[in-house]
Amino acid sequence: MEYKILAREGKAKRAEMKTVHGTIQTPVFMNVGTVAAIKGAVSTDDLRQIGTQVQLSNTYHLHVRPGDKLIKEFGGLHRFMNWDRPILTDSGGFQVFSLSSLRKIKEEGVYFSSHIDGRKIFMGPEESMQIQSNLGSTIAMAFDECPSSVASREYVQASVDRTTRWLKRCKEEMQRLNSLPDTVNREQLLFGINQGAVYDDIRIAHADTISELDLDGYAVGGLAVGETHEEMYRILDHVVPHLPLEKPTYLMGVGTPANILEAVDRGVDFFDCVYPSRNGRHGHVYTNHGKLNLFNAKYELDARPIEEGCQCPACRSYSRAYIRHLLKAKEMLGMRLCVLHNLYFYNTMMKEIRDAIEEHRYAEYKERKLSGMAAGETK
C-alpha cells in the first residue's frame, strides 16, 4: 500500500492510495452495497459508469447470507459480484450491536442471535478478520464496539480500552491470514477505528494509542449516531490531528453533502453513507440547488432532467415528469434512476472537491456549494 498526499489546503488533503485492486483518488465517497449490491437494482456495470471508485460491503450481512465460506470458495467477493476495483468491508461490529438481539459482550467477543433466523452466532476480532479474509476485500475494518452516544463515561472508557485490545488481536490475526497460501487477498489492508462517543479526551487518548500500531489507515467511528452536526465537527477538530497525517482518514457512515464538505476541511478523505441510495429509493434527489422530492405534484409536467447539465444515466435521457410517474407507479426503474443520479451526484462532488484542493480554491468551492444547496428546496 502506498498513500501519497498530492496537495493540501489548510487541513484538507488531496491524496492517492495504491492498492492491489487499483489506485483510489481521495477524497473519495465509497458506495454502500450492503449485501454485495447497491439497493435499487444498480449493477457493477452501472457503478463503473457513474465513477464509483470503491464499493463498501457489509461483513455481517454476507456472513449470514450467502456465507463468507461460499464466497471464498467462489474466489472472493470481487469475482462473486464482478467488480475489479477496491472493496472495503466493515467489521460486522456495527450490525452486531445495532441489528442483533440478545447480545452479550465478553472480552473474547460478542455472542448474539442472527436477525434472519435467530441462529446463535459468536463474533470476535479473529472471526471478523477471518470472514473479511474469506471475502477478500481490499480494505478490512477492525472489529470494534460502537458505544451509544448516551452511554456513561465509565462505560465508554471501558469499551474503548477493550476496542484497543481487540484492535491488536485484529492486526495479529490479519498478519497470520495474509501469510497463508490459500488466502483470497494476501495483501489485505487493515484500518483501525477511533471510538469514544462524545468525550473528546477519551477519543484523543485513543487516537494517540492506535496511531502507534502503524495500521494502513484510520477511521473515526461512532459518529452520526444521534449527536448534533456541531458536536461531530468539534470531535473531528480534536481527533483528526491526533491520527497520522500520512495515512488515510475515514469518517464512517457520514453523511450529507454538507457533512462531507465540512469533514474534508478537517482532513478526512474517505467517506461512506447510505443517504444517496436510501433517499433515491424514496424519490429524494440531490441537486446543486438543494434536494428535490420528485413525488411533489409540481413535477407532474416538468420536462427538465433532475438537474440541468448532469451527465448521469437518468438526466441524460429522462424528465422529472417521467421519473415521478415511475415512482408513483412503483416501477423499479424509477428508484433505479434516482439512486443512479444521487450516487453520480456524490461521486461528482468528490471529483470537484479533489480538483478544488489541487487548485487551492477549496474554501471558495465549499462556500459556493453549501450556499447553493441551502438556497434551494429541501424537502
Ligand SMILES: [Zn+2]
Ligand atoms: Zn443526474
